[in-house]
Amino acid sequence: MTSKTILFLSFFQFFPIILLAQVVHEVDESTKLETWKLIQSDLELQLVQRLPDQTRGFFQGRGFTKQQANDIATQCVLQSIVKNTASDKNNSAISVSLKEWHVKVDGQLRRIKLKEDWAKQWSLIQDDNLKVKKSAQIAFRWATFPSEQIFQPGGDYNWGMISFGLKPGEKFDLHVFWKVDNQLKNEWIKDIECPKDL
Numbered sequence: 001m002t003s004k005t006i007l008f009l010s011f012f013q014f015f016p017i018i019l020l021a022q023v024v025h026e027v028d029e030s031t032k033l034e035t036w037k038l039i040q041s042d043l044e045l046q047l048v049q050r051l052p053d054q055t056r057g058f059f060q061g062r063g064f065t066k067q068q069a070n071d072i073a074t075q076c077v078l079q080s081i082v083k084n085t086a087s088d089k090n091n092s093a094i095s096v097s098l099k100e101w102h103v104k105v106d107g108q109l110r111r112i113k114l115k116e117d118w119a120k121q122w123s124l125i126q127d128d129n130l131k132v133k134k135s136a137q138i139a140f141r142w143a144t145f146p147s148e149q150i151f152q153p154g155g156d157y158n159w160g161m162i163s164f165g166l167k168p169g170e171k172f173d174l175h176v177f178w179k180v181d182n183q184l185k186n187e188w189i190k191d192i193e194c195p196k197d198l
Contacts, residue, residue, distance in 0.1 A: 021038060021039065021040040021187045022038070022039045022040070023036060023037065023038050023039075023187075023189055023190070024036070024037040024039070025037075025191075033048065033049040033050075033051070033195070034048075034049050034193060035047065035048045035049070036189050036192055038176060038187060038189055039085075040185070040187055041180075042084050042085050042086040042091060042092075042094060042153065042180075043082075043083075043084065043085070043094055043178055043180075043185075044081075044082070044083040044084075044085050045080070045081070045082050045083075045176060045189075046080065046081040046082075047078045047079070047080050047162075047174075047189070047192065048078060048079040048080075048081075049078060049079075049193070049194075049195040050077050050078060050079050050161065050195060051195050051196075051197075051198065052070075052073035052074055052077075052168055052195060052197045052198075053073070053197075053198070054073075055069070055072060055073035055077045055161070056069045056070055056072075056073040057069075058143070059072055059073070059136070059139075059140070059143075062135075062136055062139035062140070062143070063133045063135050063136035063139060064132065064133075064136045064140075068132055068136070072118075072140075072163065073197075074167065074168055074197060075113055075163040075164070075165050075166070076163060076164040076165065076166035076167070076168070076170065076194035076195070077161050077162070077163045077164075077195075078161070078162055078164065078192075078194075078195075079159065079160075079161055080145050080159060080160060080161070080162045081157060081158075081159040082094075082096055082145075082149070082151060082157060082158060082159075083151065083155065083156070083157035084151035084152060084153050084154070084155065084156045084157070085155065086153035086154065086155075087153075087154065087155070088153060088154075089152075089153050089154045090153070091153035092153065092180045092181050093150050093151060093152050093153065093180075094150070094151045094178055094179070094180055095148075095149075095150045095151075095178060095179040095180075096148070096149055096150075096151065096177075096178045096179075097147065097148045097177065097178075097179075098112060098114055098145065098146075098147045098148070098162065099111075099114065099147055099148070100177035100184075101174065101175060101176055101177060102174075102175045103164055103165075103166065103172040103173070103174055103175075104172060104173040104174075104175065105166065105170065105171075105172045109175070110165070111165075112162065112163070112164050112165060113163045113164065113165035114147050115140065115141055115144045115147060116147060117165075118140065118163070119137065119141075122137065143160060143161055144160050144161050144162065144163070145158070145159070145160035145161060145162050146158065146160065164194065166194050167194065168194055168195060168196050168197035169193070169194055169195075169196045169197070170193075170194045171191060171192065171193045171194070172192055172194070173188055173189065173190045173191065173192070174188065174189045174192055175187075175188055176188070176189060
């Protein structure tokens with residue numbers, strides 16, 4: 001072993017390599033829908049545009065009225081996939097809470113619209129003709145991403161829709177938070193665009 005190699009190893013013994021976050025932006029050639037993927041250590045987060053018509057059709061097929069489905073579809077709904085990519089099951093679990101996430105629009109921070117926010121909104125409807133069916137609400141809960149979840153090492157993952165509470169075509173930055181060994185970590189995904197209502 002040369003003196004240069006020893007010096008190199010000694011440096012990283014005291015100054016470990018910092019894994020920088022990687023954000024990959026892609027556009028599907030056939031659908032023109034955009035995808036943003038955040039990779040940071042063992043966390044992989046993917047956000048995929050869904051056209052409002054896709055979301056309208058999905059929820060109308062699960063008991064929502066045309067107007068109710070439209071209300072959801074025009075709130076910037078993205079398909080999300082979160083995965084703990086650690087292959088070693090002795091690695092740490094990753095805890096994700098959407099309650100800590102924020103969007104930044106025109107310099108202003110705001111919370112995303114959680115499934116609990118939707119449930120509260122629907123519970124305040126007084127007119128029986130406008131109320132959301134219980135069966136439809138159950139379908140919504142299953143289809144949307146959990147507000148809190150722990151992802152175990154070894155490839156544990158989940159997917160579901162997230163509504164960001166923005167208008168079609170709006171652009172925003174997303175501040176993502178997660179925990180590893182009770183340490184809060186965060187990263188920005190810049191220039192996400194809500195799918196346009198074509």
